[in-house]
Amino acid sequence: MPQPIVRFTDVTKRYGNLTVLNNLNLDVEAGEKVAIIGPSGSGKSTLLRALMTLEDIDEGIITVDDEPLTHMPARDGRLVRANARHQRKVRGKIGMVFQSFNLFPHMSALQNVMEAPVQVLGLDRKEARERACELLDMVGLGEKHDHYPSQLSGGQQQRVAIARALAMRPKVMLFDEVTSALDPELCGEVLSVIRRLGAEHSLTMLMVTHQMGFAREFADRICFFHQGRIHEQGTPAELFGNPREDRTRCFLSAVNEAQ
Amino acid sequence: MTVQVTFWGSLLAIVSAIVAALGRLSSVPALRWLAITYIEVFRGTSLLVQLFWLYFVLPMPPFNIEMSAFAVAILGLGLHIGAYGAEVMRGAIRSVAKGQYEACQALNMSPFKRFYRIVLPQALLAAIPPGTNLLIELLKNTSLVSLITLSDLAFRARQLDQATFMTLEIFALTLLLYFLLAQVINLGMRMLERRLSRGRMQGGLS
Ligand SMILES: Nc1ncnc2c1ncn2[C@@H]1O[C@H](COP(=O)(O)OP(=O)(O)OP(=O)(O)O)[C@@H](O)[C@H]1O
Numbered sequence: 053m054p055q056p057i058v059r060f061t062d063v064t065k066r067y068g069n070l071t072v073l074n075n076l077n078l079d080v081e082a083g084e085k086v087a088i089i090g091p092s093g094s095g096k097s098t099l100l101r102a103l104m105t106l107e108d109i110d111e112g113i114i115t116v117d118d119e120p121l122t123h124m125p126a127r128d129g130r131l132v133r134a135n136a137r138h139q140r141k142v143r144g145k146i147g148m149v150f151q152s153f154n155l156f157p158h159m160s161a162l163q164n165v166m167e168a169p170v171q172v173l174g175l176d177r178k179e180a181r182e183r184a185c186e187l188l189d190m191v192g193l194g195e196k197h198d199h200y201p202s203q204l205s206g207g208q209q210q211r212v213a214i215a216r217a218l219a220m221r222p223k224v225m226l227f228d229e230v231t232s233a234l235d236p237e238l239c240g241e242v243l244s245v246i247r248r249l250g251a252e253h254s255l256t257m258l259m260v261t262h263q264m265g266f267a268r269e270f271a272d273r274i275c276f277f278h279q280g281r282i283h284e285q286g287t288p289a290e291l292f293g294n295p296r297e298d299r300t301r302c303f304l305s306a307v308n309e310a311q
Numbered sequence: 312m313t314v315q316v317t318f319w320g321s322l323l324a325i326v327s328a329i330v331a332a333l334g335r336l337s338s339v340p341a342l343r344w345l346a347i348t349y350i351e352v353f354r355g356t357s358l359l360v361q362l363f364w365l366y367f368v369l370p371m372p373p374f375n376i377e378m379s380a381f382a383v384a385i386l387g388l389g390l391h392i393g394a395y396g397a398e399v400m401r402g403a404i405r406s407v408a409k410g411q412y413e414a415c416q417a418l419n420m421s422p423f424k425r426f427y428r429i430v431l432p433q434a435l436l437a438a439i440p441p442g443t444n445l446l447i448e449l450l451k452n453t454s455l456v457s458l459i460t461l462s463d464l465a466f467r468a469r470q471l472d473q474a475t476f477m478t479l480e481i482f483a484l485t486l487l488l489y490f491l492l493a494q495v496i497n498l499g500m501r502m503l504e505r506r507l508s509r510g511r512m513q514g515g516l517s
Pocket residue numbers: 067072090091092093094095096097098099
């Protein structure tokens with residue numbers, strides 16, 4: 053029985069008296085591609101951000117690769133809140149791509165990809181450069197190494213951001229609506245990079261998306277989020293073909309109408 | 312003398328502005344208060360009195376700290392302008408987008424690397440226009456150091472004037488020299504701006 057690589061156990065997150073994640077449980081197997089769908093404000097981004105340690109959770113525990121992320125064992129064996137050092141250690145297994153790219157504007161594409169391997173992993177520049185070049189080639193930007201973010205289209209910037217995250221060799225990649233800020237004709241190039249990643253690597257992927265077509269064809273499992281919980285989940289065929297819950301059906305038909 | 316005081320004073324001003332701005336933004340209350348105290352004391356009192364304190368009061372008991380007039384000039388001007396610069400830097404650091412911090416965290420960068428590799432280059436760019444003003448201000452304030460026995464440009468001009476009575480020529484030349492020095496600062500900052508904004512769209516931040 054393989055242990056899940058990511059496990060959320062009874063995770064609760066509140067902003068004031070708004071409960072954004074409500075006793076959430078989720079297991080993700082190594083190599084699994086999970087798509088998260090659901091209405092706006094249901095807590096999808098918060099889930100990914102909690103896993104990236106960009107948000108603290110109020111209750112529950114998240115473990116990554118059998119190691120607690122939000123907590124760490126104290127000297128007496130009890131689990132206490134993780135300190136910055138522990139979080140840095142565990143966080144290294146996770147990479148994230150943002151809706152708004154967040155590339156470093158003062159660095160070229162190549163420098164963006166090289167920065168963290170050199171500064172964080174301590175690779176020497178030559179090795180980091182080679183790896184960065186390979187990754188940029190892989191996302192189809194072999195010609196654009198020396199372009200700065202302001203000289204790239206949104207789709208190209210997002211592909212640099214994917215390469216930048218991959219350069220840290222994460223085991224789990226998080227994608228938060230990575231195509232939402234893009235014109236429809238630029239979505240395709242980003243999605244095909246993600247598709248290729250899914251096929252070529254044994255990478256675990258969690259993605260929040262509004263692109264039902266992509267989720268259906270790409271993901272192993274779809275989680276429908278509603279009010280801070282996973283309301284329903286299943287294979288794409290189950291969830292899209294034969295949703296059990298009313299809420300899920302409602303959401304899917306609303307999305308279908310909009311598209 | 313004027314050139315040297317301006318140069319070293321500017322360096323000190325920039326460093327103290329960055330350090331004080333960081334202290335001001337720190338989550339540690341003690342550091343925050345230390346920075347606020349520094350900024351308010353040096354901004355809220357006259358530069359001349361600060362120079363007098365450093366030069367005439369500190370060597371006396373109970374302080375017994377004696378410094379050369381040159382060191383006092385650099386320290387006084389640097390800390391004084393640095394206090395103004397701290398507020399400029401604070402605004403500039405806060406203008407760096409939140410997404411930049413999140414990207415750094417997702418790449419597992421340490422807070423130190425995040426600051427000096429990612430945040431500082433972007434903040435410096437935003438701080439350059441107001442920063443240039445402050446450094447020119449520093450240059451002009453160097454004329455005060457003659458009051459702690461340093462012979463700067465303005466002081467020399469007055470000496471020459473008294474010796475030769477060529478008042479118009481001497482002060483015209485003095486004016487020109489200050490103006491030229493200010494242009495040097497301007498040019499230096501422009502070059503720095505050009506370097507920091509490589510690849511940026513004009514007028515765009517992040
Ligand atoms: N920093 C914050 N302070 C207060 N409330 C917040 C904060 N961040 C998010 N929220 C609230 O938390 C809820 C969940 O936000 P989240 O971003 O996770 O939603 P989402 O499912 O990703 O929605 P969308 O599809 O619009 O991106 C929202 O109601 C939002 O208003």
